[in-house]
Amino acid sequence: MNEMIFPGDLVADHEQHIPGCYTENGKTYAATLALRQNDHVVPLKGQYVPRVGEEVVGIVTDERFSGYTLELNSPYEGDLSTRETREELKLGAVVACKILAVNEVKMATLVEPHPLPEAILVKMEAVKVPRLIGRNGSMLDVIQKHTQSQITVGKNGYVAISGGDTKLAVDVVEKIERESHVPGLTDRVTKMLEHKSGEMHG
Amino acid sequence: MVEKEDLFKNGKRWDGRTPTDLRTPLAITAGVLKRAQGSAMIEWGKNKVLAAVYGPREVFPKHLADPAKAIINARYIMAPFSGLDDHGRSGPNRRSIEISKVAKHVFENAILVEQFPKTMIDVYMEVLQSDGGTRVSAITAASVALADAGIPMRDLPVGMSAGKVGDAMLLDLDKYEDNLGDSDIPTVILPRTGEILLSQMDGMLSKKDVNDAFDLMFENAKFVREKQLQALRDRYEKVEAQVQGENA
C-alpha cells in the first residue's frame, strides 16, 4: 500500500489545487484520507459534488411542473427539464445525464438524459470511479468484455449495469471499490474475471 | 471508594499513573457501524464512546440552511446506564446541551464547511460508559468518524484534559480525579496549527497553572493523534492483509 495521508498532513510547500486537499497560508494540506503516489494524491474518501461537463447517473425522485429532480449520490440534486426528454420518466427511474451547469449552491442542471430501464444500480465511493474506468477506459473495457454487460459509470459513483453476467459485473465493481488502495488491482480483477467467466461458460 | 487524600501520593496517582501518564487503554477503532457514513469507537481508560457521522445531507429543518456553508449538528449525550451511580435520565440535559454546543464549534472550525453550502453534517456522540473526560474522548472519536466518512477537514481535532489535584498538575483525569480534584481543564487542540478549539476549565488556576496544563496537553496530543491515524490506517490495512492472504 502506498503511504496513507490524513487531514492536516502537508502535501506541498506551495499552493496547489488538488482534489481532496486544501490550501492555507501558501501551503497545501490533505483534507481527506488519501494515498500519496509519487506526485499524486489519490483520495480514498469523499462526497460527490456536481461539476460541469461530467457524466452522472441519477435516480428520479420527484416530478415538478417544469421537470424532474434526480438524486445523484451527493448532497446536491440534479434538475432535468422536461424539454430535455420526450419520454416520460417514472419515479425511481435510473437515468444517465450530463451536467450542463452548476449554480452557486451546487444544484446541477442536467441534459442529454439516457434512461437505463433494465439496469442494476451499484453505488460506489465517487473518488474511486477513476479506478473502475482505468487508464483510457482500459479497466472498464476488460470488465465489459468478460461479462458482456453494458456498464454506464456515473462520475458521481452510481454505476448502472445491464445485460450479460450482471452478478459478476456487480462483484467486480464492489471488489474495485473495496481493494482499490491495494497494489496489483488490475491483475486481481483480470484473474477474477477470467476465473469466474471461465466457470460460467466452460 | 477513592478518597481525595488517595488521589496523589509520593508522585503516584491512585491508579498507579505518574502525573504525565495517559490512561490505558487508549484504543480507537474506525468504521465500527455499518449504516453510518463514518464511525468510530473509542476506549479511553474506562470510557467507551461511540461516534457516527452522516452527511453532508439535506438540512433539517430546512429553514436552518446556510447558503454559504454546511451547518454542523453535534449531539453529545450520555446513556442513562453509563455512570457508576444511579440510573440517569434519558435524553439531553443542560450539561450535554452545553457540551454539544462547544463540540459543534470545534467541528465548525475543523471541517471545510464552505465546500458544502446548504447542507448539514450530523455528528453523533454517544457515551456508553463514562469515567471522566467523556467530552474529550467523544470529540477525539468523532474526529476519526468524520475522517472515516470522508468529510474534508483542516486537521483532526484532538481532545485532552488535565487538572490540578492539590498542587500537582495531572494529565488525563479520570472520574475520581475530576470529581474530587481541584480543577478540570478539558481542551481540544488542532495539532497542525496549535489552536485551541475548546476550553472549558473550572477550578482556581493561576496563569502558570493554565500554561502548565496546556504544555502537558500539547506535548501529549501527538500521541493521541497517532492513535487516531492508526485507527483509520487499520481499516485499509485490514483489507490489504486480506487481499494478500487470498492471493498468497
Next chain:
Amino acid sequence: MILDQVKKNFIQQKIQDGEREDGRGFFDYRPIRIQKGFVPNAEGSCLAQIGDTKVLCGVKFDVMAPFADRPEEGVFMTNAEFAPLAHPDFHPGPPNEDSIELARVVDRGIRSAELLDVKNMFLEEGKVLGLFVDLYILDHEGNLMDTAALAAMGALLDTKVPKYEGGKIVRNEFLGPLKLSDTVVTTSFERIGSQIIVDAAPAEETASSGRLTLGTADGDLICATQKSGRAGITRPQYDEMMDVAFQKHGELADALKG
C-alpha cells in the same frame, strides 16, 4: 439581524485599520452601570448594564431537600431567560443552547471560586437552603456574558439571608448579608480577523469568528473558561487574554462596589 450582517465587512475592515466603530480601544469596556436592589421583593437583585445591554438578576431562597451525595450542603442553581423583549431573534420557549451556555458559564465561575459557603446553608436533617440565581436578559446590545456575570455578582452582593422558622422561610426578615468569599467576574474576548477585542457590540459579535470567556477571581486566578464559536485561539493569544482579564477584573470589581 441582517443589518448587523451587512455591517460585518465594514467592522472587519475598521478593526484591521486599528479602530472600533464607536471609537473605543480594543480592550475598553463601554460604560458600566450597576443598580443593586432593583427588585426589593427578591432576597437579592441587581440590574447590570454594559453600554445598552441590560441584564437583571434576581436571587431567591427556598427550602429544599439536599442532593443525596451532599446531604449537608445548600443547593445553588443558575438559570438564564432570554426574554423575547430583548432581541427580535429571541422567541418564547424552553431554554436553548445559548441560554444554557450563558447560565452554566456564570454558574461555573461562582462554583469554582467557592464564592458561597454552601455548608452554611444547611437547615436541618433533610432540609437545606436552595439559592436560585435567575438571569433575565432584557436588552441585548452585545456582550451578554459579562453583563450577566456582573448582574449575578451584583445580586449576590445585595443578597440577605432570610430567617428560617418552623420549617419555612420568613420572607422579609433577615439574618444578615450573604457571606461571599471572593469577587467573580468574566471578561469575554472576541476574535475579529487576527485582532482580539473585549466587550463586543452587536455588529462586532456578528463580525467575530469566536469568543473566549475568562472567569476571574480575586488574586489573578482563573475560575472558569469557555471557548465558543468557530475560531481557534493560539497560545500566545490565550496568554495575552489572561493578562487583560486580570487587569479588567479590577475595573469590573470596582464597578460592582459602587
